[in-house]
Amino acid sequence: MTTFGAKLSAIAPGRVEITAPIGPGVLQQHGFGHAGLTFALGDTAAGYAALSLMAEGAEVLTAEIKINLLAPARGQSLRAVGEVLKPGRRLVVVRATVLALDGDRETEIAALQGTMVPV
Template sequence: MTHSPTTPAGLLQAHVLAMPIAQTLGLRFTRVAPGRVDLEMPMQESLCFRTGQLQATAVFGLADFAAVAAAGSTLPAGWVNSTVDAQVKLLAPARGHCLRARGRVVNAGRTLTVCAADVYAVADSGEETLCATLLATAHNTEARQAPGPAVVS
């Protein structure tokens, strides 16, 4: 799923997918709506702590991106956000074809937005197993323009 790079959803996707860690995780947007973002991440042996089971850091990264991107989907043009606090609870092994994260806004504020994500391990059959849940706080700020080329923060 890709949106035009001139739409708010397209700008959000471009901002997230420009980050090297998002590229390393292989993130793919499957839904962007105000206050909601769904992401998928393929199973990659390089991110596993044992064959076929993702390490917790990769699971946390996916959940964090989904939650904070959902928070970012509610920001006005010219604003950006970043994680200031997050807690993840791992509920089941992250095994399967891919992981799917569903991020959502819990409470949107001007400076801080509370957001959450549920992460599901997706089997080859398509069956989903909830494997993690995350609650986070995102700090919202106006993007600063440095002299010269625009810098994405």
């Protein structure tokens, strides 16, 4: 996340937001933010959301996560909102929404859903 300039922007039990600029190093060939950035932010926000409901010292790993890309990542930055859908001892079902911020406009660009495994 350091490479992307990502920052935790909000933390609550079962919900985490991460923001990152769409810088020149993460653009794809058409000048939009790369899907790799979108996926990394969504996966990380969802993982931290799962972690927010666990005991101190716990960790999680992504078992599987699916992404639907809905629109190009156009703008100055991205905001990923991760949420826990169903916490569990062995599996935590999560989702994330990724939004592109372009001035005052927010556009939902991706929806992710997956499973985290406590380790």
